[in-house]
Amino acid sequence: MTDLKSKYADKSWSETLQLVRRCLEKTKGDSRVCEPIAKCLQKINEALNVCSLTAMVSRLEMIAKQRGLGSHMSPTETVCYLTADLFYMEVVLLRGGGVEDVRVAHHGEAPVSSPSLLQLLRMKKFQEFSLKLDDLASFYIISGDSDVKIKIYTCLRHLETDLFKISHLPRCLRESDLHVDLIMNGRIGNVQPGKEGTPMTIEYYISPLDVLSGSSSTGEGSVGQTALVTVGSSGASHRLQTESLISSPPQVDSSGLPVFQPLSESCSELLPATFLLKLQPPLPMLTPFIEKMGRITDGVVAEKPQQVEPLPQLLMKTSKALSSEISWTDGVQFVVPLPASEYHSYVFPGAVWGRESWKGVLVHTVPFTHPGHVPALLDLLRHQSAINVLLASCFSGHNQLIDAGLLCDLRCEIRPESDHCLSVTFSLDDNNHLAVLQVTVVDSHQMSCRLMMPDFVDHKLDDYVSRVLMRCMSIPITMRAIRRKVSGRTTPPEPAADPESSAAMESDVISAVHPSVSREAVEDESVTSPPGCSVMSVAAPEPDNANTDAIANRSPCASLGVYSRWVTSGLPAELL
Incomplete structure (x- = not known):
């Protein structure tokens, strides 16, 4: 490269560029190519502006060669074919180097236009096009003839x-x-x-x-x-x-x-x-x-x-939410922030998680x-x-204690139990004794919870906790609900909360655990109609042929309820 620089130091850029293009268009009889020179040619090709038919064909052939595909031009030199054993791609070219269409054909099938691939070539995003081509080829990596x-x-x-x-x-x-x-x-x-x-x-x-x-x-x-x-x-x-x-x-x-x-x-x-x-x-x-x-x-x-x-x-x-460090x-320990300046600490002890079944x-x-x-x-x-x-719901970017003076409202230890069963050990503020929440994940639709506390047995509370966990699939939200429920078990029952304020407060909880969920999205979800009712706008006149009949129950058995309450009647008030 040093000799080339000194040789063409006095040459004009246009003369050097013409020579480079002629070298790129030449084909060698010897298939063995020096790797450093091949990399240099690739970098030169990528640096050149694709503004002609020859340059576009050269770039497509280089991409095909990198991905292990064949390439050839049609007799009319208006279509570049990229070929494999089970599929081929047609790139219909314009005289000025533009792309008119990109079509993909699998074995025995007619070519089908691909707008996404066409857009990549028109925007000259050759790297993204090459990756798409590699993905397409990798779908059918099969040995044999x-x-x-x-x-x-x-x-x-x-x-x-x-x-x-x-x-x-x-x-x-x-x-x-x-x-x-x-x-x-x-x-x-x-x-x-x-x-x-x-x-x-x-x-x-x-x-x-x-x-x-x-x-x-x-x-x-x-x-x-x-x-x-x-x-x-x-x-x-x-x-x-x-x-x-x-x-x-x-x-x-x-x-x-x-x-x-x-x-x-x-x-x-x-x-x-x-x-x-x-x-x-x-x-x-x-x-x-x-x-x-x-x-x-x-x-x-x-x-x-x-x-x-x-x-x-x-x-x-x-x-993706955790640092690689x-x-x-x-x-490891995570500190999960919740609304109203509430913090939960979740510890995963490494020794107990070493059992083979987990x-x-x-x-x-x-x-x-x-x-x-x-x-x-x-x-x-x-x-x-x-x-x-469930396990990932306990993760947070606040894995370190934020400062020495931070006081967590709830400290929990997550431990594995038998197959598909884990436990959350915790201690409430007003209780010096430990409590354990045992969670059994029967399958993706059914989970059972058992709350074990000293001198306290309430099977209705177990059912309540199970329903909360199934509806939110979040251990921090469930533990927050348990903390509020248990701390007030000796006090008289409070009046039912206002639905609108409940939705607003719960939106803060969901936003804390899932930052990508906006408050507006949660509140919009909470105003949907109850099950079995149709939704109609009060701002527009009723259509003549509107169907206002109740929706029939298509299922003879009760819903498992993992999602339906969220979708049809907003967020469950008991999570508050």
Whole structure:
């Protein structure tokens, strides 16, 4: 590079630029390229302004080469093709170097325009375009020749067909928010078909605080847990379906799931691959849950983790709200701020969290081989997500004692008990004795709480605490409710609080635990009509054909109530 600088020191920029462009357009017969020179050429290419057809083609070819894809031009030199075994991309170019359209075609399918990819190229965001291309290629990383890859891709398409059939089976509604009900109670969550080169997506969990943020109302940009339905290579061969396994119309068994056609040689084939649920974001999972997944999929499991860690430690590593400087070591303490200058201290003692049943790993993909595996796998993913949300509710950026003079209103120690059961040990201000709240997470819809205090037994209070926890999925909010309830158990009952003031006060609580939730969002949520009533505006005249009938109860059993009260009648007043 020094010699090149001295050689062209007296040359004009235009002359040097022409020479560089000619070098970039040349192809070498020798496939071996010096790595330093290749990096220099890449930097030069990225620095050049793409303002011609030749420059745009050169940039697309460089991106394709970086991602391991093929590239070639059409005979008319107006379309640049980026090719792989299972898909190809058409970039329709204009004479001046602009982009008219970007189309993605999977094997055996017609090309479909991709507005998002088109926008990236028009804005010359080549780095983002390259990452999108890499994501598209990574969805179908399969070993083998082209024929094997095509067979596996065909199996994936038949799987998607069956998952759609399962998602459209009739079922009883449990929540009035249809989108939340589909995510939490649907047999396979909220299924979205693949589009613009992306695979099928399944939304399978969303927390109550995310519901309050309003992101669930549109069904777009969900902040909950999702899974992409893809395929991946496997060291062993597995029998995968080569046609739909569900009859039309579907026959349903006693559990409400369809009756599947047995996997035989006529409707399946042994292939070196498995279907995958690619979790986004990756989910910290307990090792007992991973073992249960292996039993569901008949022994088809991902590679065994080399190292397991306590679940709270995994959650800390994956939390975006916590600083990377926070270390687990022998445990950690968090100070959670609440409204009215109330502070709770939550301690996770490292020694007790070392038991094997509460250790886990970060799971990125869940392999399976049959569409019937998906409902049971999603139930486990939801169960684990509920446990994670409860533990993470005790996290806060105030992990250090803010100052020596800070007095916490409540000091708690979070300890693991038996499987799916944890305890919160605490002491109230007016009591020198310790109390214990035992929380058992039966599944993502059912949790039981037992409050153990000296000389105090109240099963109604246990039921009350369980309902509070299920509605907010937050240990700090639940402990705040217990503190107020227990401290006033010897005093006469207070009159019912005003609903409007209750909603305003509770909005402060939710905002403290979930800062992204605005006060206005909570108050808007609190003024929705009660269950079974239609909502009409008083500012506009009533439509002639308005349906004012009460909504029928579509479910013969009572709602589990994790979300419905929040959605239909505002926040529960007992949380105050």
